[in-house]
Amino acid sequence: MRAFVVAVFAFLYLPIALVVLFSFNAGHHASEFTGFSEQWYGKALSNPFLVEALKNSLFIATTSALLAAFCGTAAALGLQRVGARTRGVFDALLGAAIVVPGVVIGISTLVALVQLFAVVNPFLASVWPTDQPPRLALGYGSIIAAHGLFSMALVTMIVGTRLSSLDRNLVEASSDLYATPLTTFRSIVLPQIMPAVIAGFLLAFTFSFDDFIIAFFVAGAQTTLPIYVFASIRRGVTPEINAIATIVLAASVLLVLLAQWQLGRRKPSP
Amino acid sequence: MSQGTNSGQVLTAGGQRSAGAEAAFSMRGRFLRKNLLTALLLAPATLWLVVFLVLPFVAIAVFSVGERAPEGGYQAAFTFAQYANLPARATAFWNTMMLAPVGALACLLVGYPVAYYLALRAPQRWRLILLALIVIPFWTSLLMRTYAWMYILGGRGIPALLAYIGIEDLRLINTPGAVLLGIVYGYLPLMILPIYVSLERLDRRLLEASADLGATPLSTFLGVTLRLSLPGVMTGFSLVMILLLGEYLIPTLLGGGKVFFIGNALVDLFLQSRNWPFGSAIAITLVLVSVVVLIIANRISTRLSGARRVDLI
Numbered sequence: 001m002r003a004f005v006v007a008v009f010a011f012l013y014l015p016i017a018l019v020v021l022f023s024f025n026a027g028h029h030a031s032e033f034t035g036f037s038e039q040w041y042g043k044a045l046s047n048p049f050l051v052e053a054l055k056n057s058l059f060i061a062t063t064s065a066l067l068a069a070f071c072g073t074a075a076a077l078g079l080q081r082v083g084a085r086t087r088g089v090f091d092a093l094l095g096a097a098i099v100v101p102g103v104v105i106g107i108s109t110l111v112a113l114v115q116l117f118a119v120v121n122p123f124l125a126s127v128w129p130t131d132q133p134p135r136l137a138l139g140y141g142s143i144i145a146a147h148g149l150f151s152m153a154l155v156t157m158i159v160g161t162r163l164s165s166l167d168r169n170l171v172e173a174s175s176d177l178y179a180t181p182l183t184t185f186r187s188i189v190l191p192q193i194m195p196a197v198i199a200g201f202l203l204a205f206t207f208s209f210d211d212f213i214i215a216f217f218v219a220g221a222q223t224t225l226p227i228y229v230f231a232s233i234r235r236g237v238t239p240e241i242n243a244i245a246t247i248v249l250a251a252s253v254l255l256v257l258l259a260q261w262q263l264g265r266r267k268p269s270p
Numbered sequence: 271m272s273q274g275t276n277s278g279q280v281l282t283a284g285g286q287r288s289a290g291a292e293a294a295f296s297m298r299g300r301f302l303r304k305n306l307l308t309a310l311l312l313a314p315a316t317l318w319l320v321v322f323l324v325l326p327f328v329a330i331a332v333f334s335v336g337e338r339a340p341e342g343g344y345q346a347a348f349t350f351a352q353y354a355n356l357p358a359r360a361t362a363f364w365n366t367m368m369l370a371p372v373g374a375l376a377c378l379l380v381g382y383p384v385a386y387y388l389a390l391r392a393p394q395r396w397r398l399i400l401l402a403l404i405v406i407p408f409w410t411s412l413l414m415r416t417y418a419w420m421y422i423l424g425g426r427g428i429p430a431l432l433a434y435i436g437i438e439d440l441r442l443i444n445t446p447g448a449v450l451l452g453i454v455y456g457y458l459p460l461m462i463l464p465i466y467v468s469l470e471r472l473d474r475r476l477l478e479a480s481a482d483l484g485a486t487p488l489s490t491f492l493g494v495t496l497r498l499s500l501p502g503v504m505t506g507f508s509l510v511m512i513l514l515l516g517e518y519l520i521p522t523l524l525g526g527g528k529v530f531f532i533g534n535a536l537v538d539l540f541l542q543s544r545n546w547p548f549g550s551a552i553a554i555t556l557v558l559v560s561v562v563v564l565i566i567a568n569r570i571s572t573r574l575s576g577a578r579r580v581d582l583i
Contacts, residue, residue: 005387008380009400012407012458015418022421071314078311081304090312093319099509100323101516101560103533104553107540108326111333111344111550149322152315203409210411213518213533217540226413233417233523237424245414252410260402 023242053228065204072155097153106217138220151204162196333550342544352551373453381461389469408459444526468502508567
């Protein structure tokens with residue numbers, strides 16, 4: 001059994017290791033390692049399209065994760081204060097946001113936004129005082145919103161789990177000692193849920209940064225890093241992609257480890 | 271005089287009334303403030319869920335009973351022609367309906383022993399590290415991880431190595447086998463985690479009791495361990511299967527044009543041939559199938575034992 005488990009871990013990590021190894025390959029071929037070189041990293045980072053896609057992805061992931069962390073935490077707090085029925089409806093919708101396949105989220109958002117824009121844009125044009133009314137279109141905003149849906153549901157669940165394991169005695173003790181609700185929140189509740197909020201933010205960032213399929217539908221004229229990489233892969237495998245893949249993998253691993261470390265913290269540091 | 275008395279009475283009455291009203295008002299005020307805060311806390315999430323989950327779903331439901339406009343896109347109508355036309359994509363449905371359960375089953379067969387080892391056999395100090403090693407791939411880019419297999423299975427990978435020892439012209443990539451491999455690779459962590467959670471909560475005394483009562487290790491495993499971990503198995507199986515129903519990247523990158531999934535059909539219908547109503551009908555069908563899978567899995571696991579929450583991280 002132990003041998004089998006070791007084999008499964010090898011199965012999980014060897015392909016990743018190979019990608020990383022060949023990103024440092026001096027030669028162009030995947031079948032032989034001809035020497036160490038970091039030339040592909042230089043090539044990747046001097047490719048203007050790639051850098052543009054990377055910047056877009058960083059911006060989208062940061063914005064959607066921040067929005068998700070804020071709204072998700074607020075929702076988790078709000079859900080503590082409502083009846084079982086309202087809670088049930090929210091739980092079902094949040095569960096749906098997580099479980100519905102990305103391809104369905106992508107196309108349904110695309111369809112809804114295109115219809116919405118078809119109504120809103122002529123209206124804006126008719127009421128706008130100048131000749132250049134703003135035109136709503138697919139782009140940063142739609143990717144951020146669509147990623148934020150999954151991320152917000154994720155943050156709500158993570159923070160909600162932490163809230164339900166919160167020590168009620170501390171909250172009661174605080175109000176018995178005449179702390180205002182706001183003080184109780186700031187000094188008791190917030191420090192206890194903060195690791196969950198940070199972990200939620202990091203996972204939301206990772207999700208958005210890695211997502212291909214949702215962005216593929218709602219990106220409009222914008223390009224994110226996964227969309228760019230997908231297009232390059234279809235044109236052919238090059239060590240340049242290995243270099244990007246290595247950077248992305250390293251960043252994701254770092255973020256997940258950070259998130260796990262935050263979730264593992266039982267007590268806030270003083 | 272009488273006026274004064276009157277006004278005094280009125281004042282007193284008014285005063286009393288206002289005191290009562292004040293108490294009632296402040297209670298109502300507190301109630302309102304409390305509800306207002308709750309509403310404010312829930313407002314952004316509600317708005318988000320309505321605009322980006324409920325509304326889009328309503329939109330594709332409406333589209334699915336519409337018609338394709340001559341230039342592509344949507345034309346209002348009320349017809350079930352799109353649903354009647356579903357057999358046109360029967361191959362994609364068939365491939366998906368075959369590979370999703372088979373893929374989930376393969377994940378289960380590989381994942382169960384790993385979850386079992388992690389929960390019941392692994393040394394305590396190694397457990398969390400090993401668990402982290404399972405979680406990390408789940409949260410790293412599926413695109414990059416699938417790319418790794420393209421690299422390995424592609425012409426310059428394993429086939430090139432095999433050519434050295436004389437095995438020529440072996441085709442690995444763009445086969446159903448490659449897709450299945452990619453599926454197991456991509457979704458294994460999602461299968462292991464829920465099973466691990468249900469095994470970890472298992473009361474060890476039950477295992478001892480079973481052994482004390484003379485059960486063989488095999489019958490202990492079948493009668494106690496496996497039975498009690500079935501909710502985790504069902505959670506993992508249904509999660510993996512539902513996500514596989516909408517999978518696009520793995521069949522595209524590892525299956526080439528041959529292994530056509532519903533996900534590929536949807537991308538084609540929405541981005542290339544622009545038949546939105548038909549695509550919407552497929553998407554609605556996909557969601558309905560997912561719901562049925564979830565309900566069945568939920569029934570089975572609540573019947574076997576109480577439903578359990580599973581955290582994905």
